[in-house]
Amino acid sequence: MGSVSLTNICKSFGGVEVLHDISVTVQDGEFVVLVGPSGCGKSTLLRCIAGLEEVGSGDIHIDDRRVNTIAPKRRDIAMVFQNYALYPHMTVAQNMGFSLRLARVGAEEMRAKVDEAAAILGLEDLLERYPRQLSGGQRQRVAMGRAIVRNPKVFLFDEPLSNLDAKLRVQMRSEIKQLHQRLKATIVYVTHDQIEAMTMADRIVVMRGGRVEQIGAPLELYDNPANVFVAGFIGSPAMNLFPALLADGQVVIEGAGTLPAAPDAPPGEQPVIVGMRPEDMTISDTGIPAEVVLVEPTGAETQLLARLGGQIVVLTMRDRIEATPGQRINITLPPAKIHLFDPETEASLRTPVATNRSREVDHA
């Protein structure tokens, strides 16, 4: 397996800069997800790593080799495409063995490698079929099989699950993650779905408009978003974000009331954007008053829309609650859970706090 390092990558398409000075390092065996809204440059960046696009400036290293000018086939990478890109006129076995055939590997060795990959992915019974005879999930597996057979230094995934239905997507998500754990593969994975990013990644690279907004482990990004964009992008339902005033250690929400800010909030008085995660807020006897707008029970939890001053906020409750629209409630949340951002720069005004990792599970 290998590492990937991107240093100061810039790229333009006809005068429009689509990648601005991007530097990311992917460690050997790491699962890194590039995530962001469409048009943020994540796929372009992946294609640059693959060699399907040339970079304008900057360096791409795979292991210690600079690969900028090296053809895709010599970069020792494998790529899984969004539409799978299976060769329609070849059987599953031929699809998976295609790279070996081009490399003039002997028939016996090819057969063995294809069988090995097929066994990993549960494709043994489908080897003689054609792609059109497979379901979406099976095609996805064949595309991964084609990558595995090559035993590359780096696996590149370009939105591999977005053509699947919701249920299959969840299933394939865990299959890919298990595959990563089993192969100890280095993976760079592109998606626009932040849940995919959160659930699969060792580290997430959040991108917007061709720039890297933040890089970190999923829960680091969740707990300490560096700016308003990351705060709103990571997490579902999204963090409640709205303008407020920070004054003498208090967050003043116009028309609603005040909440105590965290001790590390900047002193003095300034306008801020306040951020509150839906699940951090609780209903209590004290706190700022709000009015229930809508109650949405989902079974495991209940979502509550409430009017807080001029804002509609979302609360997520683990407990089942009895609430009716129009009912008056009080909302509170721990000061440490209140995120504050500069309205001008949109950057976080707080020093990041250590993320609470879950307790190690005993692998007995």
Place this chain on the structure above:
Amino acid sequence: MSRGNHLLFWTMMSVIGAVIAIYVLFPIFWLMLAGFKSADELARLPVSFWPSEPTLQAYTDLFAPGTQSAQLLDWPRLISNSFIVAVSSTVIVVFFGAIAGYAFSRLSFPGRDLILGGLLVSRMFQGAALLLPTFRLMNALGLEDSLLGLIILYSAFGLPFATWIIASGLREIPVELEEAAMIDGASRLQSMVIVVLPLATPALITAAMWHFVGAWSEFAFASILIESSRNTTVTIGLASFVDYFTLEFNRVGAAATIIALPVLVVFFFGQRYFTRGLLQGAVKG
């Protein structure tokens, strides 16, 4: 549309289609039947539709040595001439059309779409307008009265549209397939030959069929360029046959039927590709 209207619509379309088909096919059918009648029967009144005594005499007359028609025209030679011209120019057109079509569908260069549109525009010129200049050009090149001249000419005329058909077919093939092939270790040429062209078979076959039929049945240019009987093609042969045997039309019927056979065979085997190939560009905008 309601179910009843739908049925009515398709019934009407079918009736109209059938009328057009009969209108177009009847003369051809009539001519084919004539080939199975005797010369006497054709001259007899009242005119009979079906041959009263079906005979292959007209066919044997065409090929049998010593008969009047065989002396006038060497049919096996005409047929082989036409085959040489049609097959060679089809091979040339499909080969270069595939290369050019690939470039038009995959590479980006200034004026690409304009030129591709221009290829279609070239179809709008009537060939007749080009007869004289072509004649003078081929004379100047010393290619008059030669099969090679016809091959070059037909290839030149056929290449633009064939390129256009193949380019639209190739555009339907996802670029990712080639990218996957290139990551898998293929060169551009390998990915074109192993992955792209096999998938473009409908477009290639469509272009080949279209060109073969056009070249096989071309008359105007062949008639002004070919002088010697050695180089005559079937269409010229048939035309002169009509002049010779106005009174023995059964021979004309037999000759026309034989000339139509390759076209029928080509469409019989290729029609499922042909419709698919023509639709390929049309379905997605």
